[in-house]
Amino acid sequence: MGNERALRILLVEDEQTDAELIRRTLQRRFSIPFELVHAPDLATARQLVDTASPDLIVLDLSLPDSSGLDTFRCLHEAVADTPIVVLSGYDDEDVAADAVALGAQDYLVKSSLDAHVLTRALRFAIERAKRQALERDLEHVRNQVELMRTVQERLFPPSPLHVAGYEIAGAVHSAEAASGDYFDFIRIPDGSVGLVVGDVSGHGLGSSLLMAETHAYLQALADACTPVDEILSRCNRFIYRDCPEDHFVTLFFARLVPGQRHLEFAAAGHAAYRMGQDGCVHRLQATGLPLGLLENARIPSADAVELEPGEIVLIPTDGIQEARTSEEELFGLKRMWDVVHQCRHTPAMEIIQELCASARRFSHPRPPQDDMTAVIVKVLGDESKSATLR
Incomplete structure (x- = not known):
């Protein structure tokens, strides 16, 4: 012995x-x-x-x-x-x-x-x-883990969210009991709404704890009504102090004003996409490094985007497009957008559910290797402008 x-x-x-x-x-x-x-x-x-x-x-x-x-x-x-x-x-x-x-x-x-x-x-x-x-x-x-999953689910906001001029939904499909993915709808005191999608490197319990910490920082910073670039830059400094060396957070933060078709965003190593009524897709590029890599890294804002009625904005995590078969074939961006285009007339939440289901069917019988998360924004016509945030 x-x-x-x-x-x-x-x-x-x-x-x-x-x-x-x-x-x-x-x-x-x-x-x-x-x-x-x-x-x-x-x-x-x-x-x-x-x-x-x-x-x-x-x-x-x-x-x-x-x-x-x-x-x-x-x-x-x-x-x-x-x-x-x-x-x-x-x-x-x-x-x-x-x-x-x-x-x-x-x-x-x-x-x-x-x-x-x-x-x-x-x-x-x-x-x-x-x-x-x-x-x-x-x-x-x-x-x-079950307790963590329960607590984590309470962090996710009710979905869909109805905002004047928009239909918005978000969902997380975890690869394990606890997720490193994150989405949020943040009510900002000036009346605007923040849309957040984040992805902590890896998945499981450790990533979910860092995700919960990121959630708390963003809620507090957004409550101060600071611009989106300042929110992400400050959040990066907080995350850097607490983040293990082998972890980082990609994050997309968009700001919408009810009744206006004006999108402001800053993105830390995380891209989003716009699809017009004609099916053409435009990429909203990351504006800075992922959070937690460099203490003083700044995450600048991109030029504001003017949206058109009928457009769809998709903010996904990479678990959808990187779903793969046993032969390592990727689901990919084209399949992802084919699903969105085919479902464009259905409610935003149904589009997300079909996206994740399609990715899982594509990779079956291989189980999901990563969390799948998305927020979808459907830009509505002029008749919806009288709606209120509720």
Whole structure:
């Protein structure tokens, strides 16, 4: 076992002869290095549980100060995670079944006990206890991830969003339980609305935590009514201080004014697209580096874009276009825009759902390798200008 300490076994047995026999048997036949501590009654065993910290307990149910399953219950409550192998002078199948149901790793009858049975039972008890501990740890992680997923979903805004002159929707489809992708609709105090799509490098729990941090920074900065370039530049400084070296955040931040067809944006390593009624697509290029790479990097604004009725603005993460088959063929930009063009007359949310579904069908049976996220803005006609943000 190298530098690992010997296995610590607590033997709870009132018969000194039986205790000595078990000790000698283990010394001769047990292949794992061990230390054996002996307790002649339950009270002593309870004390040794605290002082000796045993890795394994061999327990006689019939003791001077306790008997039957009450003996097991009392000790098991004190050491719920320590494996216990029960020894008994009674070959009672009902008691044996009850003991195992209560948490005993095994039930051994003294009259049929031999070296092979004893050592095998102890080895199996140790292995089962290790497996059960791993399962408990895994369940704990699952619960934490589920909690993170629930919290994360609450960060995403209700969708679709109705703004005068626009129909807007967004959605995240995670590759794992927690996502590193992010979208948001931010109500800015001057009456405008900010549209955000972000993608933290990688995916999973670590990326989702950085995403939540980015969400908090953007909400606070946008509330100060600063221009979009200042929002992203300041956010970059905050993210740089907290971001691990192997992580960064691409992010597109657009600002719309209800009733106007005027789009302002700044983009940190993240592109968006416009599609006209004729199907022609124009790329809205990134204006700066991803967040978290350089502390003092500035993310300037692009020239404002004047939108036309019938246009569709798509702000995706790369999980859609980079979906790929087992042969590494990419879904790609052309397929992405073919889907948008075919669905252009359907609601914005339906376009997003079909985009993600098409990418998954394309890569099937290969599971998604990255999160898929998009915000879609449909520019409405003049009749919609009287609508209000709600």
